[in-house]
Amino acid sequence: MPGARDDDAHQLVYKIADHIIAAWPQEIYDPDWLRDFHRKTTYVGGISRFDGRQRVTDLGGGDPRPQVLVMSGAGGSHIS
Incomplete structure (x- = not known):
């Protein structure tokens, strides 16, 4: 889980x-506190219950591009 985990x-x-x-992808977030454990860490990119399902590319708005929802929390991270 991203955030300050150095306690x-x-x-x-x-x-x-x-x-x-x-x-999460290592290219997006590579925290200092996890680097000491790099030999036993696997960055899987993301976990979703929707992985492998057919994408809905038009939700009725006429825009054929895939739709994306980004949810973010607060605290312990500098990711904007």
Whole structure:
């Protein structure tokens, strides 16, 4: 999960973990606090229940481009 995860509790869990799954592209977000664990981290790009489903490209507005919804939280990150 993106955000500030450099506290003792998170660092302990990362140290004892067998593997870490980062559910975002490394090119988008490569936090300093995760770099010590790069050998056991896999950046999977994203996780969606819609992966592999047929895309809806026209929602009635006449624009044939795929529609995208971006949801973001607040705190612990500098991503805008």
